[in-house]
Amino acid sequence: MKRNAAALAPISLFLLSACAPAVSSAKPEAPTSAVTAPGTGRSEAEGIAAERLHLARAVLASIAGREKEPAGQVFKNVKRLGAVPAIQLIAIMNTAYAKSLGVSCSHCHVVGEWASDAKPQKQIARDMAAMAATINSQLLAAIPNLRGPDPVVNCTTCHRGSIKPALDLP
Numbered sequence: 078m079k080r081n082a083a084a085l086a087p088i089s090l091f092l093l094s095a096c097a098p099a100v101s102s103a104k105p106e107a108p109t110s111a112v113t114a115p116g117t118g119r120s121e122a123e124g125i126a127a128e129r130l131h132l133a134r135a136v137l138a139s140i141a142g143r144e145k146e147p148a149g150q151v152f153k154n155v156k157r158l159g160a161v162p163a164i165q166l167i168a169i170m171n172t173a174y175a176k177s178l179g180v181s182c183s184h185c186h187v188v189g190e191w192a193s194d195a196k197p198q199k200q201i202a203r204d205m206a207a208m209a210a211t212i213n214s215q216l217l218a219a220i221p222n223l224r225g226p227d228p229v230v231n232c233t234t235c236h237r238g239s240i241k242p243a244l245d246l247p
C-alpha cells in the first residue's frame with residue numbers, strides 16, 4: 078500500500094504543479110501550442126483541459142489537508158478507488174479518465190455533486206475499469222510470448238482521446 082502510494086506520487090505532484098500556473102495566469106490568452114486553431118487563440122482541447130484543471134483544483138481546495146488520506150475516507154461514494162490517496166483519485170479523474178476520453182468532468186459528473194451517480198457514464202467508467210482489470214489479469218496474462226514483461230491495457234489504449242474508440246484507421 079505504501080509502496081503503491083509512492084509509485085503514484087509523481088502523478089499527484091504533476092497535478093499539483095500543473096494546478097499552480099492555472100491560478101496565477103489569469104491572462105486572457107492561454108499558452109499556444111501546435112494544435113491551437115488559427116485565430117481562436119485556444120483550441121477546444123485546451124479549453125477542456127483548462128476546465129478539468131480548474132475543477133480538479135476546486136476539489137483539491139475543498140479537501141485541503143486531507144489529500145494523503147485514502148480516497149474512501151475523504152469522499153462519499155467511492156467503490157473501486159477507495160484505497161488510493163485522495164489526491165491520487167483526483168489525478169486519475171483528470172488524466173486516466175477525462176483526458177483519455179477527451180472530455181471534461183461533466184461527461185460523467187453533475188459538476189459539484191461529485192458523489193452522485195446520476196449520469197450513467199460514471200457507472201460505465203467503473204465497469205470499464207473492471208473490464209480493463211479483467212483483460213490485464215486474465216486475458217492478456219494468458220497470452221504467451223508477448224514482448225512486454227508486464228503487458229497492460231488502460232483507458233487510453235482504446236479511447237485515445239475519444240468517447241467512442243475507433244474501429245478503423247482514418
Ligand code: HEC
Pocket residue numbers: 129130132133136151152153154155156157158159167170171174175178180181182183184185186191192198199200202203
Ligand atoms: C469517465 C468518467 C469520469 C470522468 C470524466 C471524471 N470522473 Fe470523477 N468519478 C468517476 C467515477 C467512476 C468515480 C467513482 C470511483 C469509484 O467508485 O471508485 C468518480 C469519483 C469522483 C469523486 C469522488 C466523489 C465522492 O464523494 O464520492 C470526485 C471528487 C471526482 N470524481 C471528481 C472528478 C473531477 C474533478 C473530474 C474532472 C477533472 C472527474 N471526476 C472526471 C468518473 C469520472
Ligand code: HEC
Pocket residue numbers: 173174178198199201202203205206207209230231232233234235236240241242
Ligand atoms: C478494450 C477497450 C476499452 C478500454 C480498455 C476502455 N474502454 Fe471505455 N469504451 C470502450 C468501448 C468499445 C465503448 C463503447 C463505445 C460505444 O458506445 O460504441 C466504451 C465506452 C466508454 C464510456 C461511455 C462513453 C459515452 O458517453 O458513451 C465511458 C464513460 C468509458 N468507456 C470509460 C472508460 C474508462 C474510464 C476506461 C479506463 C478505466 C475505459 N473506458 C477503458 C472500450 C474501452
